[in-house]
Amino acid sequence: MKKGNKLYSIFKYKCPRCHEGDLFESGTYDLKNFQKMPKNCSHCGLRYMSEPSFFDGAMYISYAMQVALIITVFVALNVLGFAELWLIITLSVSLSLIMVPVTFRLSRSAYINLFVKYDPDKRSEFE
Known part of the structure; x- marks a missing residue:
């Protein structure tokens, strides 16, 4: 993936406008801070939360x-005849809970990329 591609910004958790600044302040599995985002991009100055409750749409x-993950794991384990139903459900839900920080970040990253266009020429006014 190269800069300029929306997938680059989504999966690398980079600013959708400049693909330089980070969308999140800490690591994915820093469970106390995995959801914290800076107010602005450190490179181009883009304000990430353009309006109150902007990222509410990312919940969808x-x-x-999460539903796709649970269904995929459930069907795969069920088709393979891996285990009994209670174990398949337990494994599906457990994997879903483990993946919450990843899906949270990917959904926010994908959501902001729906509304912000890549523009590498934008520079912050405070640089």
């Missing part, structure tokens, strides 16, 4: 990702 993306 996160929900779809």
Whole structure:
């Protein structure tokens, strides 16, 4: 993936406008801080939360990702005849809980990329 591609910004958790600044302040599995985002991009100055409750729409993306994950694991384990139903459900839900920080970040990253266009020429006024 190269800069200029929306997938680059989504999966690398980079600013959607400049693909330089980070969307999140800490590591994915820093469970106390995995959701914290800076107010602005450190490179181009883009304000990430353009309006109050901007990222509420990302909940729908996160929900779809979690449902897809649970169904995929459930069907795969069921088709393989891996285990009994209670164990398949337990494994599906456990994997879903483990993946919450990842789906949270991917959904926010994908959501902001729906509204912000890549523009590498934008520079912060405070640089």
